[in-house]
Amino acid sequence: MAVTGRRRAAFIDKDGTLIDDVPYNVDPARVTLLPGVAEGLRSLQRAGYVPVIVSNQPGVALGHFEYSALRAIEVCIDALAGAAGVTIAAYAWCPHHPAGVRPGYAVACECRKPAPGLLTDAAAQHGLDLRNSWMIGDILDDIEAGHRAGCRAVLVDRGGETQWQRGPGRTPEAVVSRFDHAAAFIAAAARRRRDRVAGDAVRAAAALHGTAAPLGERLEGEPVPQHAARRRAP
Numbered sequence: 001m002a003v004t005g006r007r008r009a010a011f012i013d014k015d016g017t018l019i020d021d022v023p024y025n026v027d028p029a030r031v032t033l034l035p036g037v038a039e040g041l042r043s044l045q046r047a048g049y050v051p052v053i054v055s056n057q058p059g060v061a062l063g064h065f066e067y068s069a070l071r072a073i074e075v076c077i078d079a080l081a082g083a084a085g086v087t088i089a090a091y092a093w094c095p096h097h098p099a100g101v102r103p104g105y106a107v108a109c110e111c112r113k114p115a116p117g118l119l120t121d122a123a124a125q126h127g128l129d130l131r132n133s134w135m136i137g138d139i140l141d142d143i144e145a146g147h148r149a150g151c152r153a154v155l156v157d158r159g160g161e162t163q164w165q166r167g168p169g170r171t172p173e174a175v176v177s178r179f180d181h182a183a184a185f186i187a188a189a190a191r192r193r194r195d196r197v198a199g200d201a202v203r204a205a206a207a208l209h210g211t212a213a214p215l216g217e218r219l220e221g222e223p224v225p226q227h228a229a230r231r232r233a234p
């Protein structure tokens with residue numbers, strides 16, 4: 001069941017999308033942001049999207065590292081994002097794998113992508129509006145997880161996807177080659193949606209007053225922020 005809140009999120013896969021994919025790595029020294037990520041995170045934040053990292057970490061279940069080792073990765077990504085002026089709102093890890101060796105973690109769970117659990121749990125916990133949120137990932141499992149959570153999704157195709165197994169929910173809204181291009185696509189989609197809402201408001205007002213709405217002109221420009229009037233109120 002999708003829980004909705006007021007804040008919009010950019011759910012972001014970690015390995016191969018945000019940082020270099022180094023299998024089972026928990027060494028902060030080997031964590032590097034991919035090209036376009038700093039700029040992309042900044043523009044997502046500017047467009048009002050709260051960045052939330054959602055990542056499968058089967059290395060815990062498979063015995064490659066402890067769950068607590070992921071804390072060092074969080075600190076490291078916080079520092080790299082912080083240097084770009086961006087605050088990561090939350091990290092959601094799936095430590096499970098059905099073929100794992102660690103008791104408690106060797107399970108078929110609801111959070112391993114393509115399941116939507118990481119996103120829906122984070123939304124419930126942090127009051128995120130899934131319908132107006134996006135998933136950004138480098139494989140089709142990310143896309144499916146985003147869609148199953150009720151979000152839209154962009155694939156950053158950097159060669160991580162090799163199977164291209166199609167199916168329900170596995171067709172992204174856009175395919176791009178860099179993270180900042182995904183951010184630009186999402187910001188543009190948000191602008192289009194705001195324009196549409198502003199256009200609807202103009203049409204509704206016109207219907208109310210029995211006048212024709214100058215739709216063409218009104219849809220072109222930036223809409224008046226919905227909260228502008230509220231901000232001026234005492």
Ligand SMILES: [Mg+2]
Nearest residue numbers: 013015016138
């Ligand atoms: Mg990935």
Ligand SMILES: [Zn+2]
Nearest residue numbers: 094109111112
């Ligand atoms: Zn899980």
